[in-house]
Amino acid sequence: MPLSPLPADTESHEAIIAATRHWLTRAVIGLNLCPFAKAVHVKDQIRYAVSDATNTEGVLTDLESEMRTLADADPALIDTTLLILPRALADFLDYNDCLYFADRMLQDLRLEGTLQIASFHPHYQFEGSEPDDIENYTNRSPYPILHLLREASIERAVDAFPDAADIYERNQETLRRLGRQGWQQWMAARADTGTD
Template structure:
């Protein structure tokens, strides 16, 4: 498969996950509007090492910060070649947060994390609640703080999202998740 064809498959799989799981199950009540209005930037990393991914992260954080929110509200930096092990990915998140601070974007942009093996602290690897943050590929979701603030104004029960997601996923179960065909 050519690099271009592989890139398109990765994008298609990520969009399918977003549409069927994140939006379809309403795991994030804010994702639908941004998706429908085409304000999500999808970037497939070509990095083959962590330094390359850090350079791409730096570039994407700056690009998002400079972009008009009416055109680009959020970025999904998908990195299918790197950090396949969740513990390595989790360790990398601290470094990624450091890049946000280094660029003086803390308070402006934050990073949400998604991974095929995502596991919340205190859960077992296959506990269904972990699937709320499971994506087909390791992905860094770059979000504007201002978008989060607006979302909170329209959806004041932010704290209840996690609990609602756990209930939704427990009702769906592993078989229901498999039927979504998103991983």
Template structure:
């Protein structure tokens, strides 16, 4: 995928971060069943895709607050979740990871604790204790830095409906280890013919 390699300065000419994110969602998240809850909301068109033009963490925080308020007031049958793709800011995973505290504070400031939460995805996502090139990190690697806004009720409902939610993590790790880095790159290659 050409987009993520452009990270130092954001998307290059001809890049479409939303199209890249849709492809990742369709091929990786849904295609590999990394999140068994994603397909239902995606096929019902309940996922809102937002491209943030923020170039500073402060501007991204403003976008985040706006989208938190919009999601909280939206009909869940129409918009269940929001993906804020922010290609111009927080390209460093350490900076992105630090911003997650800002995101949690924004949820609290909006009075939405217990109602909404933020899930984290980044091209350089790294779990504590893993090497940067560990394939396990790909479970949370997206083509562009992204904040995923979720309704806690929807998460709880999905987890209740899944027979063994703890098995999702181990199944995902097994899937990615089988796929390997070459398979992961091929899956997201924008030159690949659609299935």
């Protein structure tokens, strides 16, 4: 079950970014699914880039541009980028296929070791899981997202968080405790007040 329906072509970039910020603040930060996310959020170091691409080719064109932008940017200004894909790759298998090409692009641009790509999707499904397993929600976002991270920032965060290897298991346990109904109620609440 997606967090929200994929948008109509008329949905504004502002509305798409607002939905993504809500997911980030409620799920990723609010449930502490990524203990590293709060610092870059608070420091306003996250770039939200909305792609108007409707196919894989367009996504890869926008991805290349965002990779170059992040690699060239001052980390104090832009530490990480969320490339949001509201009109492309709605099918999770197509999205997974695109990830292969995204990783190849990282190598071709000689940015492997400098940047890394994390993946989020409304229909995210871990290998070996069932589509409705609550654990999949650790990586479910309102839209398909390619998250570009700096390797140096990841290394610093891991050094500061000695149990980083346990994050995956802890996140799954958090979602199991919350359950589907708890997840839906949590996500329905406003990020600023914690209420509906």
